[in-house]
Amino acid sequence: xxxxVCIKQVPDTNEIKIDPVTHTLVRKGVPxxxxxxxxxxxxxxVRLKEQLGGKVVVISMGPEQAKxxxxxxxxxxxxxxxxxxxxxxxxSDTLATSYILSSAVKAVEEKEGLKFDLIxxxxxxxxxxxxxxxPEMAEHLDLPQITYALDIVYEDDKIQVKRECDDGYDMITTxxxxxxxxxxxxxxxxxxxxRTKMAAKKKEIPTLTFxxxxxxxxYCGLGGSPTKVKGTxxxxxxxxxxxxxxxxxxxxxxxxxxxxQTNKIL
Amino acid sequence: xxxxxxYKNIWVYIETECGQAKPVGHxxxxxxRKLADEKQCQLIAVVIGKDVEEVAKTAISYGADSAILVDxxxxxxxxxxxxxGAMEQLIGKYKPETxxxxxTNNGRDMGPRVSCNLKTGLTADCTDLAIDEExxxxxWTRPTFGGNLMATIMCPDHRPQMGTVRxxxxxxxxxxxGKTGEIVKEDIHIAESDIRxxxxxxxxxxxxxxxxxxxxxxxxxxRGVGSAEGFKTLQELADELDATVGCSRAVVDAGWMPHAYxxxxxxxxxxxxxxxxxGVSGAIQHVAGMSGSDYIVAINKDEDAxxxxxxxxxxxxxxxxxxxxxxEQIKKQRx
Numbered sequence: 350x351x352x353x354v355c356i357k358q359v360p361d362t363n364e365i366k367i368d369p370v371t372h373t374l375v376r377k378g379v380p381x382x383x384x385x386x387x388x389x390x391x392x393x394x395v396r397l398k399e400q401l402g403g404k405v406v407v408i409s410m411g412p413e414q415a416k417x418x419x420x421x422x423x424x425x426x427x428x429x430x431x432x433x434x435x436x437x438x439x440x441s442d443t444l445a446t447s448y449i450l451s452s453a454v455k456a457v458e459e460k461e462g463l464k465f466d467l468i469x470x471x472x473x474x475x476x477x478x479x480x481x482x483x484p485e486m487a488e489h490l491d492l493p494q495i496t497y498a499l500d501i502v503y504e505d506d507k508i509q510v511k512r513e514c515d516d517g518y519d520m521i522t523t524x525x526x527x528x529x530x531x532x533x534x535x536x537x538x539x540x541x542x543x544r545t546k547m548a549a550k551k552k553e554i555p556t557l558t559f560x561x562x563x564x565x566x567x568y569c570g571l572g573g574s575p576t577k578v579k580g581t582x583x584x585x586x587x588x589x590x591x592x593x594x595x596x597x598x599x600x601x602x603x604x605x606x607x608x609x610q611t612n613k614i615l
Numbered sequence: 616x617x618x619x620x621x622y623k624n625i626w627v628y629i630e631t632e633c634g635q636a637k638p639v640g641h642x643x644x645x646x647x648r649k650l651a652d653e654k655q656c657q658l659i660a661v662v663i664g665k666d667v668e669e670v671a672k673t674a675i676s677y678g679a680d681s682a683i684l685v686d687x688x689x690x691x692x693x694x695x696x697x698x699x700g701a702m703e704q705l706i707g708k709y710k711p712e713t714x715x716x717x718x719t720n721n722g723r724d725m726g727p728r729v730s731c732n733l734k735t736g737l738t739a740d741c742t743d744l745a746i747d748e749e750x751x752x753x754x755w756t757r758p759t760f761g762g763n764l765m766a767t768i769m770c771p772d773h774r775p776q777m778g779t780v781r782x783x784x785x786x787x788x789x790x791x792x793g794k795t796g797e798i799v800k801e802d803i804h805i806a807e808s809d810i811r812x813x814x815x816x817x818x819x820x821x822x823x824x825x826x827x828x829x830x831x832x833x834x835x836x837x838r839g840v841g842s843a844e845g846f847k848t849l850q851e852l853a854d855e856l857d858a859t860v861g862c863s864r865a866v867v868d869a870g871w872m873p874h875a876y877x878x879x880x881x882x883x884x885x886x887x888x889x890x891x892x893x894g895v896s897g898a899i900q901h902v903a904g905m906s907g908s909d910y911i912v913a914i915n916k917d918e919d920a921x922x923x924x925x926x927x928x929x930x931x932x933x934x935x936x937x938x939x940x941x942x943e944q945i946k947k948q949r950x
Contacts, residue, residue, distance in 0.1 A: 362761035362900075374760060443739075444731060476760055478880070479739035481727035484695075488731035493811035494695055496724045509815070514720060516875050517820040523812040575736030575773035579747070579754060581766045586906040592929040594918055601930045602940025605912065608928055610948055614889050614910050615856065 350403040350503065350525075352394040353457065353465040354427065355450055355486070356387040358411055358418035359476040367583050383418045386471025388425075390531040392538040393501050394469050395426030401503060404428045406461060408453055410438060410446060416554050423549035424541035430552070431457055435559040440571030443477075447485030449569055452562040454490060460555070466525045467508065472497055472532045480530070487528035494528045495521050500535055622712040622774040624657040625650055628702070629674050629682075630717055631664030633691060638787070638829055639717030641677045643780055645788035646744050647715055648678040650753070653746050659683060659711070663701050665691040668798065675796040678788050682798045683709070689805050692814050693721045697805040699728040704803050706733060711775045713753055715744070718779035726779045736770035738778040742884070752776060762880045762903025783828035783884040784907065825859070825875040832858035832889045835878055835905070836866060839894020839915060839934060843871040848935055849893055852942045861885070863895050879904035893934040897922025914938070 361382050366375040383391075391407065398405045407422040409415045410433040419430035433453045441449060458464055468490075473480035480496070487494035497513040512519045513532055541549070559569070567573055591608065593601050609615050627647045629640030644660065651658035660674030660682040667690075671682035683705060689697045702725065706714065714729075716722045718740045730737035738755035742765075747754045752769045755778045759766045770776035827833060834849045834856075846860060853860050862872040864879055878885055880900040886907035893914050895901060902925055905911070913926035914934045923929040930937055 360760075362763065363898075365760050365763045367760075367763050374764070442736065443727065444734065444736065447727075447731060477739075478757075478759060478761070480723050481730075481737060481739055484724060484727035485731040488728050494724070494728070495812060497720050512720075513874070514817075516825060517818045519814055520816040520818070521812050521814055527811075575734070576738055576768050576770050579767045579769050581759075581764050584758070584762070584765050584903075584906070586902055587924045588911070588927055590911075590923075590927040590929055592923055592926070592931070594931040596930070596932070598932055598936035599940050601932055602937045603944050605928060605930060605937070606941055606944030606948060609889070609912075609945075612910070615945065615948075 350397055350401045350466045351463045352398060352403065352405045352467045352469060353454060354387070354391045354394045354405060354407045354422070355468070355470045355482070356391065356407055356409045356418060356422055357384045357471075357474045358382070358409060358415040359384045359474050362475045369583065373581065381414070381417065383421050384471050384474045386473060386475070386531060388471075388538045389534050390469040390471050391422055391425065391427060392536070393531060393534055394467070395539075397467070397501065397503055403466070404461070404463065406430070406457060408433055408450070408457060410434065410450060410453070419554050420549045420552075421541070423552050424545045425539050429461065430554045431460075432554055432556045433562070434556050437559045437566055437570050440574065441569060442574035442576045443479050443481040443485055444575055445569055445573045447482045447489055448573070449562065449564055450482065451486045451489035452564045453557060454486070456557055456562050464526070468492070468526070468528045470528070470530045472530045483528055483530035490528070492526055492528050493523045494530075495523060496530045498529050498531045499533055501529060619772070619774050622710045624659055624711050625654070625713040626659050626661050626711040626715065626775075627674075627679065628714065628716045628722070629660050629662045629670060630719060630722055631662060631667050631670055631690075632693060634664060634666045634670070636667075636670045636673065637717060637719060637782075639719060639722075639780075639782035640674065641787050642782065642785045643715050643717060644674060644678040646785050648788060650713070650744060650746060651680075654751070656712070657681065661702070661705060663690050663698055671798045675798075676790050676792055676794050679796060681796040684798055684800045685803050686800065687804050689807070689810065693724075694810050694812050694814070695724055695728055696810045696812065699725050699732070700805045700809065701803045702729045703732050705801060706775060714775045714777045716777070716779045718781045722779050726777065730777045733775070735773040735775060735777060738768040738770070741778050741780045742784045744778070744780065753778070758880065758903050762899045781884045783886060786886070821873055821875045827859055827861050827876070827878065827883045827885050830859035830885070830887050832856050832891075833861050833878070833885055833887045834858050834891045834893065835861040835863065835895055836893050837863040837895030838865040838869070840866065840871070841894075845935070846871065848938050852891075852938055855942050855945055863901050892922050892926070893938065895922050896920045897925065
């Protein structure tokens with residue numbers, strides 16, 4: 350089974366700082382990581398390949414720096430990696446991004462001389478949190494999609510996907526090729542070893558640009574994006590509430606009960 | 616690009632499954648009603664499902680002027696191809712200016728499929744809606760970077776302008792049983808051979824439906840609860856207050872509670888009347904999911920826990936000592 354995994358390099362959102370004046374992200378000093386959901390997509394992809402044979406290729410759209418994230422993927426089981434990068438792609442919203450990535454799927458298939466049976470994405474990137482690029486790629490490529498996957502099993506030319514829902518999960522099957530977005534797995538992604546890191550370091554990561562993808566510029570980048578960011582702000586959620594510190598539990602509990610009653614909250 | 620003047624009215628998609636509406640559709644009729652009044656246009660509920668005429672009537676009672684109904688056996692359970700296919704046909708025919716979809720797993724599965732098919736913009740997982748005074752476009756506001764930043768997005772040149780909106784952010788409006796409106800039935804059917812995914816089995820892992828979004832009082836436990844066993848103390852207070860118990864992400868990661876109970880950016884967004892956070896540190900991802908609560912109470916051993924910044928009433932102390940006292944005191948008040 351030939352598998353394509355789409356990954357994104359993101360800032361570690363647990364470490365994020367927002368500039369209080371400009372309301373923009375302070376990128377300096379914030380570590381970049383492979384989007385955590387994408388690491389699950391890669392792990393399940395690599396396991397399917399180990400079981401069935403074939404190849405796992407990772408792609409990422411982003412600046413030159415995103416090659417670091419692709420190297421990380423190469424060190425944990427991906428066979429090949431491509432960076433999708435061009436100034437013309439900058440400022441793309443999800444529609445433009447999914448258009449570029451779905452064009453990249455075809456370009457990578459040509460380069461590799463194969464057809465992908467399965468395209469995997471993380472359910473969403475932790476910076477943008479949209480969860481839209483996977484389904485939009487499926488639409489561009491006219492493929493079936495299953496989102497919010499918790500596990501993927503291959504059986505008789507089909508995949509069976511455990512899909513997260515409100516109070517449990519659904520088991521859903523689909524034919525291949527298909528697009529699946531992954532939330533989590535019953536197991537953790539593997540770690541790189543010194544040997545796999547060394548091998549990944551040596552591996553060349555080709556860059557595919559606007560000219561390689563045969564995309565229409567009208568649908569790329571800021572100009573090709575129907576949605577526009579009008580503004581950003583830092584939410585102010587702070588309250589000047591009562592805070593009991595060093596008050597004995599009996600007394601504190603009683604004061605809270607009284608406060609709830611006085612304010613007619615209960 | 617679409618000729619913008621051809622597109623009129625605001626649609627709210629009412630998600631159904633097995634003939635029942637998900638609460639978020641009715642919630643969204645409330646803010647959408649205000650937007651429609653401001654724009655002086657019609658608010659139309661779009662209902663897709665099996666045996667769902669009653670759902671369409673309910674949507675009118677919750678504020679829609681009229682409803683469009685697509686009913687058929689293929690819509691009993693959600694599939695991407697059937698629901699997105701029906702929605703695309705409806706939008707093609709009626710040309711709504713705005714389409715609002717609940718940001719459930721299914722809504723976020725269908726929405727991008729439809730918007731991409733129509734080559735228009737979709738704003739994900741919004742928490743606020745307004746009309747931009749200058750342009751008349753919908754201003755969609757959403758948390759990004761794990762809730763650290765809010766962004767306002769517009770779709771100025773493409774129609775319809777579409778967005779998914781988080782469940783639990785808006786409260787349902789008044790229910791007017793006597794309100795009437797037209798229900799237009801659209802005979803749209805998707806052939807079985809065009810539905811490329813098949814539901815084989817549905818497994819319920821939670822004994823009863825967890826309805827955090829509709830709860831009036833939520834008592835949430837975090838890492839500080841220490842174990843699955845520790846939640847008993849929270850449940851005792853919940854029983855007394857007729858409250859719902861929730862948890863933070865750390866609790867789900869530790870395996871003490873299922874994901875269905877999780878409040879926060881990667882769980883449920885809630886806005887109850889009273890939110891009692893016990894042993895929850897208050898990471899921004901958690902706060903993003905509960906800061907809309909009317910009153911917030913925090914109990915935590917760590918006096919520097921960020922949860923105290925957003926609390927109306929905070930107690931630095933051991934939750935296992937404070938909660939039983941609170942439960943007893945409330946029993947006394949009510950005796």
